[in-house]
Amino acid sequence: MSNYIEYNDRIAFHPGYYIKEIIDESGITQEDFAKRLDTTPKNLSVLISGKQKLSVDIAMKLSRMLGTSIEYWLNLQKEYDTIVAEFESEQLMVEERKLFKKLDYKYFRDNFKLPDFPRKIDEQIKAVREFLDVSTLSVFNRRDIAVNFRESASGLNEINTIKANIMVQIAINQALEINAPKFNREKFNDAIEYALTLTMEHEKFYPKIYAKFREAGVILVILPNLSGSKINGATKKIGNNIMLMVNDRRLYSDTFWFTLLHEIGHIINKDYGISFEKEIGEQEQAADEYAANKLIPVQEYAEFLKNGQFNKYTICEFAEKIRRDPAIVLGRLQKDKIVPYDDRELNGLKHKYRVKINLDSH
Template identity: 65%
Template sequence: MSNYIEYNGKIAFHPGYYVKEIVEESGLTQEDFAKRLDTTPKNLSLLIRGEQNLSIDIAMKLSRMIGTTVSYWLNLQNAYDAFIAEFRSEKELEQEKETFKSLDYKYFRENFGLPDLPRKIDEQIIAVREFLKVATLSVFKKRDMAVSFRSASNEISNGNIIKANAMVQIAINKALTMDAPKYNKVKFKQAADYALSLTKEHEEFYPLIKNAFLEAGVIFVILPNLPGSKINGATKKLEKNVMLMVNDRRLNADTFWFTLFHEIGHILHGDYGISFEKETGGKEEIADAFAADSLIDPEAYKKFVKEKVFTLTTIQKFADLIDRDPGIVLGRLQNDGLVRYDDRALQSLRHQYKVKVSS
């Protein structure tokens, strides 16, 4: 390692550079100089080569030995450290630009009020970094940065990972601003049961569910979808609370409620992490079964399916019987291959919820 560095037409010298000059001018060997300085030859050698920072102890000994001030030496070290920090910051910014390619500044500007900075990539990166409250956007390349990735699939790209981590980071930051009691599993089960009674409330259900979950220590966040994240939802155990996040791309009755109860299932089983599209595995199957059985009583569904009559009237009648939005029943039938997705006669049963997305 060199005892000086050149960058952007500037040069900065490590304190060891000046110590080396003093040693050479003294006519002493490094070993003899080290003895007079009351340190080891190894420490002096590391300092001279720029491989070890100047300590307060050595600064004090140098000041006594050659008649300078302690601050003189400490200022040299501070100036060198500041230059190195600037150098590393610029290098990190170049690396961040690669990560930033997977994010969409428009998403942050339109949904979270970040400033309009056309073609100012460096400033956009700084704005997003500060909004997400991270030292570098590069941390989002790590699979388990924000929460555990339940999926081990190789189909999840680096771009998916970056976007998913960014979305979860937003949700976590929002959750940390909320005042909620300690997570209570019993109360959360009750809140989940209450949520099931709201599936036909197409506009007012979100604040009602949000408040019910909050009382149980679960902070429910709906975020605008970041295109390409391939994320369905996520959960994270905080210090005393639980964060539950879904995005707004699945606000049809069937997909929204299934995603929500899939994540509720994960929480109740003590399993926290990110759920991606088309995931498989034991934990996902358990969460899927929990969601399916919570939304539609399995015995009632079995009897209904046995009739093999799936019309607008029969589906609506069954939905009324179990007190669920008919879109939930339609979605289940389509998922089970009993009704075609392109059956236009049944599309009026599918409801698109209107939710004011958390911002």
Template identity: 35%
Template sequence: MSNNETSYKDLIAFHPGSYIEEVIEDLNITQKEFAERLGVSPKMISKLVNAEESISKETANKLAKVTGISISTWLKLQNTYDIKVIEIEEQQKQDEVSICEMIDFKYFKQNGFVENKTYSMKEKIVELRKLLRIASLSYLNEFNNAVSYRNTKGFSEEKNIVNSNVVLELATNNSRNITDNKLNKVKLEKILPEIRKMTLQDPRKFYPELKEMLLECGIILYGMPKLKNASLNGATKKFQNGSVLLLITDRNKSSDIFWFSLFHELGHILNNDFYSDHEDKEAYKAKEENADLFARNILLPQDKYLEFIDMGRYTEETIKSFAIEMKIHPSIIVGRLQNDKKIERNIYNYFKINYNICLK
């Protein structure tokens, strides 16, 4: 979008400065020379071209004399632009209300992001803009291809995209300045076995240690409470200073999902699979599949897992025995068997632990 164009969805407003720019190009002169011919300052022409100033009756009169285009035409162009901008602003306001209605505002009060009081719709919108550091809530309704998400299957509806972006923006804004450490993939690879061993530990012990270990590698592990209709378990984002955000939510945070989500995101980081705004769906899908494969192989090496599958016996005893052999929590084996449809989703769930991790 050019400086003299305002757009929102299918609404586009062209500032008359775009036509002035075309006139200058057709005359093959500089903005300074055009300003001299018009009898105004170069600064004023620059502001007109960049849609920072409106065409007044006086300016329209001068433009008519220089260009041969009537005063009424110049004023009509300005009026058309002004009306279209109002339409855009009204549409944005309506959309902001619709988006705000998709977001459970109690979440922000319950988790201390805003004061625990009653808010009008207008106040909610203002608080959300401030909290998320965005000019308009309409920013939230676009799927962010520049971020890798764990669990994108639930992003078919706008409310899922909106609420997932809310969680991501909160985590991003609260973690971007936590460290100046740049991502160190060599360090990260070295500590992967230690992280894997943590599956056998209580979260009260491993979580603080895990955060410190990752921080040394330039990775900010940031946990967020689940938000209704937010369809992500984890996400990664690279900051400008070289550090990386690794967001984990407590959505469906049984032990098997937590560890798979964590290693999935670490797979993105190690493979440098950070996303581009211009990436197509197939490339996005391929990166997700690679991260899934990385997590599966770290947690349960493929050759060992296939040997276990070949036995064809999925009892409490065989799962426990295999977990001891792999030095990993049995819930991870149960989760893998359920995901691969070797056992039903309701079988052996007593192996799983619901983590009550102190997030943030």
């Protein structure tokens, strides 16, 4: 590092620059000056080169030795630090602009009421940065910024990582605003059973689940999907609570409920992190099995398969027996390759919807 810096037609000198001038004009060696200053030659050399900040102690010794004020030397350091900070901030902005090109400001504007700022990229960046509560958007390049990426998460590119981290950050920030009692596993298990009674209720089920989970210390956040994130959901411990996030990318009731129960499975297994589409591994398999068995009890499903008849009537009859939405039964049969995904008549059982969330309601 140099002992001076130039930026935007401005120049600032590190205090070490002035100390070097004083030594040169004094006619004594740097070593002798260090002895008179009551410091080591090495410490003085590092300070002169600009590699070390001027301490209050050295500022005091310089003022006593040279008849200046302590504030004079500390102000030189402050001015230098300010210019360096401005330079580094501009460098960060350059990186942010590159990253921001991969995002769509419309997502933040339309879903979270950020100001419009048409064609004002730097203003948009500032708005998103403040909304996400980070010093720079560049932090979202890291896989450890908020929630762990499981080892099985492979094949993700830079933009997938950035967008997944952003979605999790939004969920965490929303969860932090919620007051909830300490996580209680027993109450959460009861809340899960209650949620399963709502699979046939396709309107206004979210507030009911949200309230029940919150009583158990689990804060449920459903977010609008950020295209390209490849994220299904995420879980994270936040203080005494647990954040459970899923997005609304799953447009059909069967896939939505499976995704929700999958993330619940991660909580039950004490395995927190991000779930991505097409992710594999023991942790994902365990969460899949939990979701499948909770949505459709194992024994009842085995008996149903023995029947060998899978049409609208038998599917609805079985769904009514286990008190589940018929789409969940159909989705399981399709996943198990017992019935085709392209059966238009059977697919009529599925409900297409997005969970409309009032982001101001919590």
